[in-house]
Amino acid sequence: MGAIAAAISLPLTSPTRRSLTFLTASRRPSSPILKLNSPSAAASPRAPTLRVSAVSSSMSVEAVEKASPAAFLDRREAGFLHFVKYHGLGNDFILVDNRDSSEPKISPEQAAKLCDRHFGIGADGVIFALPGINGTDYTMRIFNSDGSEPEMCGNGVRCFARFIAELENLQGKHSFKIHTGAGLIIPEIQEDGKVKVDMGEPILKASDVPTRLPANKDQSVVKSGLDVDGVTWNVTCVSMGNPHCVTFGTEGGQNMKVDELMLADIGPKFENHEVFPARTNTEFVQVFTPSHLKMRVWERGAGATLACGTGACAVVVAAVLEGRAERNCTVDLPGGPLQIEWREENNHIYMTGPAEVVFYGSVPL
Secondary structure (H helix, E strand, O other), rough: OOOOOEEOOOOOOOOOOOOEEEEEEOOOOOOOOEEEEOOOOOOOOOOOOOEEOOHHHHHHEEEEEEEEEEHOOOOOOOOEEEEEEEOOOOEEEEHHHHHHHOOOOOOHHHHHHHHOOOOOOOOOOEEEEEEEOOOOOOEEEEEEEOOOOOOOOOHHHHHHHHHHHHHHHOOOOEEOOOEEEEEEEEEEEEOOOOOOEOOOOOOOOOOHHHHOOOEEEEEOOEEEEEEEEEEEEEEEOOOEEEEEEEEEEEOOOOOOOHHHOOOOHHHHHHHHHOOOOOOOEEEEEEEEEOEEEEEEEEEEEOOOEOHHHHHHHHHHHHHOOOOOOOOOEEEEEEEEEOOOOOOOOOOOEEEEEEOOOEEEEEEEE
């Protein structure tokens, strides 16, 4: 699917005024960069290489220049934020080149406005590529769609790796050392364009997850009862640098069918439960075979999303600890599958999956 190359007029200071119009550009690297503004019939459906896929009530299209994506990202106009929107299995992010400063270019409040799917660009979060520290190549910071800042994001780090490769004009197989709030993360772009990420070791000590549930296996919480609105759920708590509560169902219940869950109702009750002092991400899991799992996720600060990379990692850890799965699994998410491996020899978890460009854009600050 070709990426959409567009400059989007979206003042961050006024949530009631917006113009969001996207045009599908050709797949050639030299696709024209487009600026979208005000009324005209210039966007004719007869144009040979452009197709209007979403249109505002009034629109005109002006081809400002023909440029590669890299040239678009090199722009440095004062008062504008240039970005690329990526998604990893539908978990979508606004990526910002922030390599010239150790502080994000926009505030959490501005990020929340950009993420709004009605009054903004629409995304699950904004990710900043900042200078590396302590011997790393880059630093990754994220603002969620509610303005909160998580420690890490698995789908986000795959998008981050592809974004860096584009910024640096890198081809083929490459790896990067990324400093995150969860520590060192090493993504590697594969020859097929997918990204394999060394996610490090899972954190299982209850107080470090963190959870107030009492440890019931060594210092960990594994298949422990959690009361949610009078219903007892069996949960295993895992941190991948960010907290996860993984459940395969209620106490005494059969294999859960995750598609039947009322996620918007139950998810917030887990996220904000008193036993999770930092709130929590929650994964609801169905087991098909010991190497094939299916999950739905309620993300802390973002709600229901199509995919969660750290969540898929936590799911495999929990499934192994509960004796439900092997160490190498395909995990189906609403946006598609991830391959997760928890290696016994070094205790590291490896996640492999795609990351794709959606479109390029600019917003006035």
